[in-house]
Amino acid sequence: MAQRWEADREAGFGRRLGKSAAELGLSDNNPSCPDVWELDNGDVVVIGRDLTEHYTARLPDGVSVGSDERLVVIPRATILAAKDDLV
Template sequence: MARSWEADPSALFLRGLGKSAKELDHSDGRDECPEIWQLDNGDIAVIGRDLTAAYRSRLPEGVSFAPGIADV
């Protein structure tokens, strides 16, 4: 069965959303993660640590991962 949505690795970063870690003074003066970006295709990219495994058991009611996603 084909997935209804797939990430497009050719999408480009369009604009940052919210303040960066540097702007919030949560870095050592360098541009660091986390950051949230809108891509040119409308998708959202979150740049940061992958905490999928940590949140897997605490997802809100009705939210789940598709089979094969984030098998960590």
């Protein structure tokens, strides 16, 4: 049986994956914008809109959001820009 994954709260930000929201034209240079970052331990952080309450009742069968998790939405352009950095 695989060991349960836990987020390392001590990991630091390593590098941005893709482009900033400003580079993608998704921002007016506001620092609170969607983003994708690789942490120094290899895990990934996604900064987006917390829409957990809006989607929880519509989750597909077999999908759930834990009490310590959030469903975060980011623009398609943000994840597509990160594609080449994800290996």
